[in-house]
Amino acid sequence: MELLKDRILKDGKIIGDGIVKVDSFLNHQLDIELFNEIGREFKERFNNVKISKILTVESSGIAIACIAAQYFNVPVVFAKKHDALNIDLDTFHSEVYSYTKQKSYNIRVSKKYITPEDSILIIDDFLANGKAASGLVDIVQQAGAAVAGVGIVIEKGFQKGREVLLQNGIRIESLAIIESIEEGTITFS
Amino acid sequence: MELLKDRILKDGKIIGDGIVKVDSFLNHQLDIELFNEIGREFKERFNNVKISKILTVESSGIAIACIAAQYFNVPVVFAKKHDALNIDLDTFHSEVYSYTKQKSYNIRVSKKYITPEDSILIIDDFLANGKAASGLVDIVQQAGAAVAGVGIVIEKGFQKGREVLLQNGIRIESLAIIESIEEGTITFS
Numbered sequence: 451m452e453l454l455k456d457r458i459l460k461d462g463k464i465i466g467d468g469i470v471k472v473d474s475f476l477n478h479q480l481d482i483e484l485f486n487e488i489g490r491e492f493k494e495r496f497n498n499v500k501i502s503k504i505l506t507v508e509s510s511g512i513a514i515a516c517i518a519a520q521y522f523n524v525p526v527v528f529a530k531k532h533d534a535l536n537i538d539l540d541t542f543h544s545e546v547y548s549y550t551k552q553k554s555y556n557i558r559v560s561k562k563y564i565t566p567e568d569s570i571l572i573i574d575d576f577l578a579n580g581k582a583a584s585g586l587v588d589i590v591q592q593a594g595a596a597v598a599g600v601g602i603v604i605e606k607g608f609q610k611g612r613e614v615l616l617q618n619g620i621r622i623e624s625l626a627i628i629e630s631i632e633e634g635t636i637t638f639s
Numbered sequence: 640m641e642l643l644k645d646r647i648l649k650d651g652k653i654i655g656d657g658i659v660k661v662d663s664f665l666n667h668q669l670d671i672e673l674f675n676e677i678g679r680e681f682k683e684r685f686n687n688v689k690i691s692k693i694l695t696v697e698s699s700g701i702a703i704a705c706i707a708a709q710y711f712n713v714p715v716v717f718a719k720k721h722d723a724l725n726i727d728l729d730t731f732h733s734e735v736y737s738y739t740k741q742k743s744y745n746i747r748v749s750k751k752y753i754t755p756e757d758s759i760l761i762i763d764d765f766l767a768n769g770k771a772a773s774g775l776v777d778i779v780q781q782a783g784a785a786v787a788g789v790g791i792v793i794e795k796g797f798q799k800g801r802e803v804l805l806q807n808g809i810r811i812e813s814l815a816i817i818e819s820i821e822e823g824t825i826t827f828s
Binding site: 473474478479480481482483485486508509512513516517519520523524525526527528530532538559560562563 | 662663674697708709712752
């Protein structure tokens, strides 16, 4: 998706080898017009697929999932990462290891909101090692629902997330795949 | 907003005096069609007001803020509640006390994303004691920006959030104001 790649090159801040910060438009300040283009693109790529719900994980996936959901006319469910008193006790959960936080945490979805009849599109802002996406796939499979695919805004092609998902037979559509971030330069695949 | 009140009566689960759970449509599973009606209603109520950005706080405010932003044609900024390595060090922050978690936490917004020229609409899903909304107001004021108003989906009218905000001269628009939740019955103002 050229518009997105151009935006990453223009406004992304490289803060080290392999790390680009996109908080000016994707995950702190949110450019809703761009999100609409992203939603439209996901719809185009998954146009021929049955999708009954979009699943994401808090927090930065929520915004993208909600705007995209308008193009699919389906509800969004977001997995909870953090303890909350108001979540159901009866949840699907999956342990996810975070490399940035160097620890594991549980993501949880109430059993009421994914059923065996569902065909779920998983959406997230980043794919790197694939831990979060795999946790979401695990939850969908626990529910006996189908994974229609995984839609990613920015994939770090130099990490192993895609490989992990493909091994599980999951279709992945990434709108921008970064091949490398080296010496201050971002290269797309 | 009648559509919203009807939905709260239909799908809200009363789980104790003063507490209603709306996670089937508002803060775990998200009914994006309803969110569009909510966004339209916020636009109608703040139609005559200059708004340059919408500010909310993660996680459940993000979805509502993003859908509403489409009616205002402005970006969204969400305050971060949780530690993240990728946030700027240079932030506005405000301490917020959570009654449900019985502890204080900091909410933070990078100084890059609110400037003195901004006129900010604050949006959140719930108003109860007003701690989160007051923290967001504090951040906007630290930035020297104007608070255009606070838009709330569900206000607990029996708690003191409105009073706190009005004392600071803040305009509040709540789409459903619950006067009481007692003996299994929700009464709106």
